[in-house]
Amino acid sequence: MFSRITVAGLAVVVLTACGGSPQQAAPAVPAAATATPPAAQAGPALSITDPWVKTAKKGMSAAFGTLVNNSGTDVVVVSGATPLSPAVELHEVVESAGKSVMRPKEGGFVIPAHGSHELKPGGDHIMLMGLAQEVRPGDEISFTLTLKDGGTFTFKALGKDFAGAKEDYQPGMDMGSGEGH
Numbered sequence: 001m002f003s004r005i006t007v008a009g010l011a012v013v014v015l016t017a018c019g020g021s022p023q024q025a026a027p028a029v030p031a032a033a034t035a036t037p038p039a040a041q042a043g044p045a046l047s048i049t050d051p052w053v054k055t056a057k058k059g060m061s062a063a064f065g066t067l068v069n070n071s072g073t074d075v076v077v078v079s080g081a082t083p084l085s086p087a088v089e090l091h092e093v094v095e096s097a098g099k100s101v102m103r104p105k106e107g108g109f110v111i112p113a114h115g116s117h118e119l120k121p122g123g124d125h126i127m128l129m130g131l132a133q134e135v136r137p138g139d140e141i142s143f144t145l146t147l148k149d150g151g152t153f154t155f156k157a158l159g160k161d162f163a164g165a166k167e168d169y170q171p172g173m174d175m176g177s178g179e180g181h
Helices: 002-019 022-033
Strands: 046-054 060-069 075-081 087-096 099-104 109-111 116-119 125-129 140-147 152-160
Touching: 046 140, 060 075, 060 109, 060 152, 075 087, 109 116
Parallel strands: 046 152
Antiparallel strands: 046 060, 060 116, 060 125, 075 109, 075 140, 087 099, 087 125, 140 152
16 A cells, blocks of 8 residues: 555656646746737738739739738738839729720729738739749749838749730830730
8 A cells, every 4th residue: 555655646746846847837937928919919911812923934924812901901002013023013904995904003902901802814913014034834923012001011922824814905005015914
């Protein structure tokens, strides 16, 4: 009987000593003490799902995806930049004289609070003009979007083959090669 009590008592002492060591307990205490409320842990206001860029050998291309606003206020994208192109514009496609015509999007892209804004072929998109290099399938292209409030949002998009959406450009717009995107 003595040996059972001694072994059980020794196990309790060993387990208590291990569990109570300052090295193991210390990380748990500061983490709990410094935890911030869920509202302060919110992620970035803007994100993007399925970002991609149409493959192209030269001239022009476009970037697509769905911009997602994770905040409680509207987010407005006013411009974009990428090392792939010296000229980046936010574009929309509208009907004009029975044709789909591309033009700069006045006021930028508005992503409503807790909503999304789709960038797609034949619709709103990020236009790349004067490509600095070929866009091949699987290439990763970095982008920086500038927001109306002065903030920025960066992301990477993958090169992807796409044969559709051959919109015409508005008369008088110097768009480079004149190829559709």
